[in-house]
Amino acid sequence: MLPSLRINALSYWTIPPVAVLLLLTPVFGGFDSGWTAYPPLSVINADGQLLVLFAFLTFGLFSILGGLNFLTTVIKMRVPGMTWGRLPIFVWAIVSAFLISLAPTKFVAYGLIMVILDRVAGMGFFDAAVGGKPLLYEHIFWFYSHPAVYVMILPAFGIELEILSRFSRKPVFAYKWVVASFIAVVILSMVVWAHHLFTSGMSSYIHIPFMVSTELISIPTGAVFLSALGTLWMGKLWLKTPMLFAVGVIFNFLIGGITGIFLADVATDIQL
């Protein structure tokens, strides 16, 4: 049972109003700024943009509350004897993902509120003509939106390792290293954001630290990859459909991981 079912239900019920806001955008001239809503375009375009900003804000609020709800559940409602060291790896993955959901989501909300204020009150946060900083939004946006990538992938890692373990008839290999890696991913996810700004015109002395921090993420994610291989190793494999998908994920993750190393490299990234 979840400790705050009402909050959880509230998160669910944000979907209809958000859908209504998005469906109404054509009536107000639509929106053409993409999902990132970068200013100056998102400040000067049609009013449909305003509805998208409110929809995004609403989802953000309930993403924070959903994170709070799941973390409270794991911290306060484990059965007696379920120590942190015995938590299923999927639950650790959920804890890590929702730490991210809880902590940096508020920053993207600040960015969205600043765009709204620029539009309706002419505050000029992002308008260089009145002393604003156009690149500020991109920093705020990616401070949330890079970690958000891990809100999606961490639970998938958890599911992956649970399936490999079940269908290899072995416990998850190097469980403690995987838990440490999940926590490392949470921490590192918040110090890599400017790799999305390599071609934005930000000062070039910021490139190298963000390249290094980004490359560092391949260490914990590599540990998760090795744990997947170690779990399969010498197991009595049961090649049912979930297992075939899980083995496919290993190859897919390898390809994605290797391209990540080169895409995070400033010289290659700028060319590509």
Ligand SMILES: [Cu+2]
């Ligand atoms: Cu990123």
